[in-house]
Amino acid sequence: MNLADLPTPCLVLDRSILARNLKTMASAVARLGVPLRPHMKTAKSIDVARLALEGQPGGITVSTLAEAEYFLGHGITDMLYAVGITPQKLEQVVRLNASGARIIVITDDPTMAGIIADHPTPPRTLIEIDSGEDRAGVHPDSDLLLDLGARLGPSLAGVMTHAGHSYTGRSVREMEGFAQAERDAITRAASRLRSAGHPVGIVSAGSSPTARHAENFAGVTELRAGVYMFGDLFQAEIETHGKDAIAVTVLASVIGRRPGRILVDAGGLALSKDRSTEAAPHDYGFGLALDLDGQPSLGSAIVRRAYQEHGVIELDPRHPVDLPIGAKLRIAPNHTCMTVAAHDRYFVVNGGREVAAIWHRVNGW
């Protein structure tokens, strides 16, 4: 099977780029002396998980309980469900744990902490700490932190934070600063809990930019990151990786031709409506057009408009192309986590056009 023969739109995953990205992150965290708990929210694939876990302890992070169930079915038991738990989802986790999983949950809510502690078979629980993202979590210096520790009692297994605001950084130096703040917040929280007599085994932090660029994560027991596996235009813009490190692209066909532009069959559904690069140094619209080999021979041709099933690519006048109806090209995504979620499988290549494998994804909830 060759890329040229695939129905479009679909996802192409270049395993050689994926392998390079995994190696880069593995080296970064090895230098820090902290193991990786890869976040599978982006890839949602057991085949990718197996590669990402090479040389790591074996635990993963998940963003949905559908992922947890899927990965348990493929033999992975140590999972951190990194979205605040609810009473209803607690019961789902308890059921999965009774089936052999060892899912860890997170909370920042005192009532929820009490519900967990009162459960006859509670999962291990981490207190979520806000290290500056201002999304979820308690402040490391708050009274609430110690209150949560006391309420959780023996269910307390540690603390976690996510420096998602590192996405506002625009340079390696800024990322180092975010990583430092992330480490300071999470180790401060761990230390306060320990001083209050609570054992804190897990001190979990991470985001792709901070895990990649930190100077020091002493006191942190594991790092979580996900988007680094595939990369995207936004992460390239904020220097998490190079522009040649985008492992996933959307294969599309030309369905219309006009002077200076082409229409393709990858629109808002196949690419997502994510516009994260709008806030980046370079705005790529809804994605950057590459040729069938994944090379930038179309220059700065970008998807300027995205309708449900139509994408309008504005061509780069310095790189004129004359593609007939049905010709195929590839589109690098703005935000890979959003783009891949519309697709149920990856067509895997090794740098060329030959499809070496098909890897499935677990979508939904």
Place this chain on the structure above:
Amino acid sequence: MNLADLPTPCLVLDRSILARNLKTMASAVARLGVPLRPHMKTAKSIDVARLALEGQPGGITVSTLAEAEYFLGHGITDMLYAVGITPQKLEQVVRLNASGARIIVITDDPTMAGIIADHPTPPRTLIEIDSGEDRAGVHPDSDLLLDLGARLGPSLAGVMTHAGHSYTGRSVREMEGFAQAERDAITRAASRLRSAGHPVGIVSAGSSPTARHAENFAGVTELRAGVYMFGDLFQAEIETHGKDAIAVTVLASVIGRRPGRILVDAGGLALSKDRSTEAAPHDYGFGLALDLDGQPSLGSAIVRRAYQEHGVIELDPRHPVDLPIGAKLRIAPNHTCMTVAAHDRYFVVNGGREVAAIWHRVNGW
């Protein structure tokens, strides 16, 4: 089964609102004397298709060949695939037509028209006309129109256009203007082709706003529309329907609480990253929060930030609520076509909280 018991996030479809929306559109097109070929790109469900087809001739519009295969499997044969055809997809259509479908395709490209005409069993083909959207299609006064007609020969079945630029309209009066321009363009194209000796049986036009608000579609043989079935905040803003006519919402659970806001488990994946209301009179962020009954008791609480699995709802200080972790609410979408695509089923209610049915969707390509 009750909404309060469903795992979140998931889609809630209120059949009573859907029925009202279908009736409103059926009345609008009946007044115009033009039958409807409902566009199933939004609902992608046979259960919805059956309701939308009541009182109509029985043909539908599809946006993917996955939809075509699915609807054929459910007994619908008359389908217009309303995205420009490619040589590869032509073969898929021919195969489906050999299995009993009667799929009509569209093109605006002379080379593609020749490929269709040269096929031993070509599908009926419409020439796509640009009535002002500037996305695809030929100008009704162009030489290319007659060239396409000549190339298609006996495969030519008619003309089609989509006034998607009606989405830039902001009032009923503007929509009437877009509808007039849409009608003028498509009937002009039909008339020129007929004068050149080509039979033009199908004159297909439509978008939800223009089908709803047109004064006159004389000469048009069918109208296509899709989003009117479910509605959304954007369509409400541009007066395609009332604010109480949004049939689909996302059910979500509270996963975090902070002063003035709540965190829910519906983020960019469950809601989509669509920001269409950014350009509307009222910007709803990533969606408007409603209570579990779908009522606006939270005032103007909107999803201000959307992460992959987290949505941050800014509460309306005039409508304070104190929702515990796990409490459920519903979120009206900006752009329903994008939001529903992340989900594989609808939990159907009849105005209340009792789930009367589960209807499945066909996603992907």
